[in-house]
Amino acid sequence: MRRLLSALAVTSCLVTGFPALTWAQSLPGFTLFSGVKAENQLPFRLDFGGQANGWDRYILRIPAQRMKLAVGQFAITYPDYYKGTFDQKKIEVRVKGxxxxLSEVKWDKEGKLINIxxxxxxxxxxxxxxxxxxxxxxxxxxxxYFNCQVLSPGDVPLLRYMGTWILSIN
Structure with a gap:
């Protein structure tokens, strides 16, 4: 009986722990003292858990209500202390799935900028x-902090701020 209760306790901890791990790396969640207003935080998902020195897929979302103008260019900047790498050939933009x-994707490593x-x-x-x-x-x-700026076609060539994805790598 003691072994059965122990096994049940361990199993219940594992079962409740997995959804929490998956949920922790999606959307911005609750962020304290980020310096970014809540309305400027953009949702995201890290498909493989955001583990340090691991391979991952970032799905960075821009909600429809933020897309007030057509977009001809996406510019994503990230901090200079981010030492990850990106595969330019594996970057895509999805609308309705x-x-x-794309005509071009440019990754400026020194400038910490991805232009799409x-x-x-x-x-x-x-x-x-x-x-x-x-x-x-x-x-x-x-x-x-990954910042998103966009350029509308025919617009004055000034990038407009869309928001910030606050990514946490464990």
């Missing part, structure tokens, strides 16, 4: 996912 054809150019502008009011696959997370964990 479908990949948008869709072939056709992404329509205003679209919910967008920027998917970064084959990402090598930094060797050391930390909190990293």
């Amino acid at each position: 479908k990949a948008v054809p 150019f869709p072939q056709e502008p992404v329509p205003a009011g679209s919910a967008v996912e920027v998917v970064l696959s084959n990402v090598k997370n930094p060797s050391f964990g930390g909190v990293y």
Whole structure:
């Protein structure tokens, strides 16, 4: 009877622990003292748990209500202390779950900038996912602010701030 109760206790801890682990790496959740207003925090998901020095896929979302204008360029900046790597060939933009054809993706390692150019502008009011696959997370964990700016076609060439993804690498 004692072994049965022990096994039951361990199993219940494992079963309740897995959803918590999965949930911890999706969306911004509750953030204290981030310096970023709540309305500027963008939702995201780290598909493989955000483990330091591990491979991952970042799904960075921009809600439809933030996309007030059509977008001809996405510019994602990240801090200089982020030492991860990106695979330019495995970056995509999705609208309604479908990949948008891209004309070019430029990763400026020194400038800490990823520029993504869709072939056709992404329509205003679209919910967008920027998917970064084959990402090598930094060797050391930390909190990293990825900022999103966009450029509308025909617009004055000034990037407009869309929001910030606050990523936590364990």
